[in-house]
Amino acid sequence: MTTEHLPEHPDFLWRNPDPKSSYDAVIVGGGGHGLATAYYLAKNHGMTNIAILEKGWLAGGNMARNTTIIRSNYLWDESAAIYEHALKLWEILPEELEYDFLFSQRGVMNLAHTLGDVRESVRRVGANKLNGVDAEWLDPQQVKELCPILNINDNIRYPVMGATYQPRAGIAKHDHVAWAFARKCDELGVDIIQNCEVTGFVKDGNKVVGVKTNRGTINTEKVGLCAAGHSSVLAEMAGFRLPIQSHPLQALVSELHEPVHPTVVMSNHVHVYVSQAHKGELVMGAGVDSYNGYGQRGSFHVIEHQMAAAVELFPIFARAHVLRTWGGIVDTTLDASPIVGTTPVENMFVNCGWGTGGFKGTPAAGLTFAHTIATGTPHKLNQPFALERFETGALIDEHGAAAVAH
Amino acid sequence: MLLIPCPNCGPRDETEFHYGGQAHVPYPENPADLTDREWAEYLFYRDNTKGAFAERWQHSTGCRQWFNMLRDTVTYDIQAVYPMGQLRPATGTTAPTVTSPVSPEGAVK
Numbered sequence: 001m002t003t004e005h006l007p008e009h010p011d012f013l014w015r016n017p018d019p020k021s022s023y024d025a026v027i028v029g030g031g032g033h034g035l036a037t038a039y040y041l042a043k044n045h046g047m048t049n050i051a052i053l054e055k056g057w058l059a060g061g062n063m064a065r066n067t068t069i070i071r072s073n074y075l076w077d078e079s080a081a082i083y084e085h086a087l088k089l090w091e092i093l094p095e096e097l098e099y100d101f102l103f104s105q106r107g108v109m110n111l112a113h114t115l116g117d118v119r120e121s122v123r124r125v126g127a128n129k130l131n132g133v134d135a136e137w138l139d140p141q142q143v144k145e146l147c148p149i150l151n152i153n154d155n156i157r158y159p160v161m162g163a164t165y166q167p168r169a170g171i172a173k174h175d176h177v178a179w180a181f182a183r184k185c186d187e188l189g190v191d192i193i194q195n196c197e198v199t200g201f202v203k204d205g206n207k208v209v210g211v212k213t214n215r216g217t218i219n220t221e222k223v224g225l226c227a228a229g230h231s232s233v234l235a236e237m238a239g240f241r242l243p244i245q246s247h248p249l250q251a252l253v254s255e256l257h258e259p260v261h262p263t264v265v266m267s268n269h270v271h272v273y274v275s276q277a278h279k280g281e282l283v284m285g286a287g288v289d290s291y292n293g294y295g296q297r298g299s300f301h302v303i304e305h306q307m308a309a310a311v312e313l314f315p316i317f318a319r320a321h322v323l324r325t326w327g328g329i330v331d332t333t334l335d336a337s338p339i340v341g342t343t344p345v346e347n348m349f350v351n352c353g354w355g356t357g358g359f360k361g362t363p364a365a366g367l368t369f370a371h372t373i374a375t376g377t378p379h380k381l382n383q384p385f386a387l388e389r390f391e392t393g394a395l396i397d398e399h400g401a402a403a404v405a406h
Numbered sequence: 407m408l409l410i411p412c413p414n415c416g417p418r419d420e421t422e423f424h425y426g427g428q429a430h431v432p433y434p435e436n437p438a439d440l441t442d443r444e445w446a447e448y449l450f451y452r453d454n455t456k457g458a459f460a461e462r463w464q465h466s467t468g469c470r471q472w473f474n475m476l477r478d479t480v481t482y483d484i485q486a487v488y489p490m491g492q493l494r495p496a497t498g499t500t501a502p503t504v505t506s507p508v509s510p511e512g513a514v515k
Contacts, residue, residue: 230456232454232456233454233456241447242451242454243446243450243451243452244454245427245452245454246454246456246479290424290425291408291425291461291479291482292427292454292455292479293479293480293482294456294479294480295479295480295481295482299420301407301419301420301421333450334449390446390450390451391442391443391445391446393442
């Protein structure tokens with residue numbers, strides 16, 4: 001009997017270094033936003049003596065748990081600007097990062113089920129066009145042509161009255177996005193340090209000068225927080241508050257199916273969003289669980305509700321099965337817009353509050369946040385999203401305005 | 407799904423309740439005197455506690471009464487239920503303590 005040898009392990013995409021005693025900047029959180037921030041700090045600002053600290057494993061939080069939808073059809077100018085910039089970056093990143101992370105511009109449809117929905121949708125299409133975002137209004141027949149499995153009959157509680165459609169929107173393989181950024185970060189000299197939990201900050205007066213971790217204290221000149229659902233916990237360690245609430249957000253997948261769903265369909269009103277992953281699973285999500293939670297799990301009635309909505313819209317899904325459900329912790333703000341910028345602590349910067357929609361914003365969050373960390377000043381795209389807006393009242397109210405299924 | 411011990415109706419499914427966020431946030435005593443910063447704090451800033459958290463719930467499809475609940479935001483264990491207006495009880499109890507001011511005969515013992 002001969003023994004077959006296992007093939008050689010492929011090369012690792014990034015090193016697994018121990019933390020150094022000091023860095024020019026430290027990014028807390030090794031998810032998509034932390035990785036993108038570090039990448040643009042190194043690439044655009046020449047800051048390569050930097051580290052990403054991740055308390056678990058790389059991209060194991062919301063980056064591994066989202067439903068991978070990418071779109072930029074937001075209502076307000078400030079949001080359209082930053083999300084459209086993100087979409088333009090998504091379009092060039094596979095080449096720039098030399099990694100095909102399967103960005104598939106299969107379009108995103110946002111269904112309208114009431115007269116109010118129709119008015120809001122048509123208004124948003126107009127606003128999108130004025131902001132250079134591709135958008136069109138589809139009548140039910142056009143909806144059916146683009147997505148034949150959708151039920152547009154009037155025999156359901158909330159018939160489809162039309163949809164907005166953004167052809168350039170789509171999905172990408174989230175894990176591959178993280179790996180693509182991580183490999184480039186590593187090549188540029190960034191230390192990605194996993195299993196390194198931040199336990200406190202070292203301050204000199206009101207200035208942050210170091211980060212305490214379970215692997216020792218690290219001196220640093222600048223700190224960027226990219227910790228999504230745990231941002232409040234870190235802010236409290238640093239001595240300030242953030243106007244965010246952490247909620248569980250759940251999603252689910254079916255078993256694998258033949259390709260049946262050619263686009264991405266979102267419905268605010270009956271509340272579900274559905275796409276089909278490259279591998280074949282139907283991927284679904286909806287809104288957050290109502291209560292505050294850090295448990296990375298939610299209540300099952302939320303899953304039942306979104307499956308009921310999916311079956312009503314897509315009758316053939318009735319014979320699919322739930323393979324897996326899970327939850328992440330999302331950091332929501334009261335105006336459903338992110339917070340990116342400076343904090344009350346000198347040399348500490350925060351990128352949080354992306355809530356239920358952070359994945360699509362990853363490249364623009366990273367690019368603009370890197371600018372803010374490197375220069376200490378806002379980028380023109382993230383300036384409206386500063387923490388101060390809650391004091392000035394200049395909110396960017398995307399609740400119900402942004403085709404968002406909160 | 408959470409099984410929430412309503413102080414008036416007993417244990418009921420979470421779907422019967424409406425979440426009211428952080429408890430014990432009083433309306434400002436002198437609203438006209440607040441600075442913009444203080445208004446921001448009142449309107450937009452709430453604790454986002456990881457651990458035991460005092461929050462308000464309303465039994466919206468039952469008795470429609472508001473009450474306070476102490477719940478762990480990591481394990482989701484319900485540690486205490488107590489009436490509006492009562493101070494937050496000390497934490498550390500394992501079984502939920504339920505206090506009812508309205509109808510003691512209907513309360514969970």
